[in-house]
Amino acid sequence: MDAEDPLEALPWGDMHLALATAAQKAERDRLTHEAWGSPLTVEQFHQRELRLRSHPWCREGMRTWLLLDDASQVLASCETFHTDSYLRGPDGVASRGVSHAIASVYTEPALRGHGYATHLMDLLATRLEQEPGSSHAALLFSDVGAPLYRRSGYHEAPAFDWHLSAAGGLSTHAVDALLCDGDVPLMMERIQRPEVPFLLWPSAAQIDWHLERERAYAELLRRPRPEACGATVGTSTVLWAMMARYGQLVVLMLDAETVEDAVALLEAARGVAHRAGLSRVVVWEEPSTLAWVARVPGASRVARDGSLPMLRPLRPGLPAAERVGFSRALWV
Numbered sequence: 001m002d003a004e005d006p007l008e009a010l011p012w013g014d015m016h017l018a019l020a021t022a023a024q025k026a027e028r029d030r031l032t033h034e035a036w037g038s039p040l041t042v043e044q045f046h047q048r049e050l051r052l053r054s055h056p057w058c059r060e061g062m063r064t065w066l067l068l069d070d071a072s073q074v075l076a077s078c079e080t081f082h083t084d085s086y087l088r089g090p091d092g093v094a095s096r097g098v099s100h101a102i103a104s105v106y107t108e109p110a111l112r113g114h115g116y117a118t119h120l121m122d123l124l125a126t127r128l129e130q131e132p133g134s135s136h137a138a139l140l141f142s143d144v145g146a147p148l149y150r151r152s153g154y155h156e157a158p159a160f161d162w163h164l165s166a167a168g169g170l171s172t173h174a175v176d177a178l179l180c181d182g183d184v185p186l187m188m189e190r191i192q193r194p195e196v197p198f199l200l201w202p203s204a205a206q207i208d209w210h211l212e213r214e215r216a217y218a219e220l221l222r223r224p225r226p227e228a229c230g231a232t233v234g235t236s237t238v239l240w241a242m243m244a245r246y247g248q249l250v251v252l253m254l255d256a257e258t259v260e261d262a263v264a265l266l267e268a269a270r271g272v273a274h275r276a277g278l279s280r281v282v283v284w285e286e287p288s289t290l291a292w293v294a295r296v297p298g299a300s301r302v303a304r305d306g307s308l309p310m311l312r313p314l315r316p317g318l319p320a321a322e323r324v325g326f327s328r329a330l331w332v
């Protein structure tokens, strides 16, 4: 190893994990802007972050972690968010616990390539394993492929999307209702939870966090929000949010009883997307919805670019990542 290498000068033992103060979070916002801020200015991005951090879902369970050296210099950072999860025991009974969704893993350019992000992920997993309470798993959505996070015990799940073009002539005749933000809690109560060994399941507050992002971008980019955040037909439901920067309406949750319901709900999504000036509806492929979405006319399947779901168990008894469903609503 080169004598100039920071790893040589700084043994792993001298690095530690800490929770960021408000001032340190603000400092990180200014640095991470280069990765995630566009098209916002540095100040707008900081305001967006402040706004999201004050959302009820974040106040409940968001933490900003720092990897510090012995002089308390920040080497890398990331965030974790509490996500509800349910693990079925050998008796078949599902017990509720918490999983930790990790986001915004960041090392500033001058410090990259020295293993800091890897060390941060290792220390964080150990810390989460040791915390009291029922921690099930850590999950993340990688934009840099699998290898970096595989080193720290994460395994990827397959990631495919279904794309539908936005369509003129809002065809809401086939749905019973379009939904507004206030409908989300009731809708999340009626959406069927899949009966699976391990379920990562967003709360209504987590869904509203996506809508808070939508509200923030609509204001900052001065563009209207879509007229609805979802639709229902019979007992089937879809919830979606605008990703203004990408011209997309992303389906957060889809609970369709039949292929006819899936077609009706996604038609409504296409119409709402068109009227909001978006070009595409994106549906993440999940085992529970694949059969329906694959039969929706005009839907095309593409390998996902970025947002690769990865899972690291924090206790024994979890299924392999490829057997776990990752809805778009879980993305952070």
Ligand SMILES: CC(C)(COP(=O)(O)OP(=O)(O)OC[C@H]1O[C@@H](n2cnc3c(N)ncnc32)[C@H](O)[C@@H]1OP(=O)(O)O)[C@@H](O)C(=O)NCCC(=O)NCCS
Residues within 6 Å of the ligand: 035, 076, 104, 105, 106, 107, 108, 111, 112, 113, 114, 115, 116, 117, 118, 119, 141, 142, 143, 144, 145, 148
């Ligand atoms: C990704 C990032 C956090 C890595 O930080 P780091 O401290 O340099 O990470 P480490 O030194 O532990 O590991 C570096 C490895 O990550 C890989 N990596 C970094 N950026 C990558 C990218 N965009 N695509 C694929 N791999 C990447 C490097 O190739 C390197 O691999 P190697 O060790 O096999 O050569 C840092 O490059 C960064 O902040 N990037 C911008 C923000 C970002 O994309 N974050 C990840 C979001 S999922």
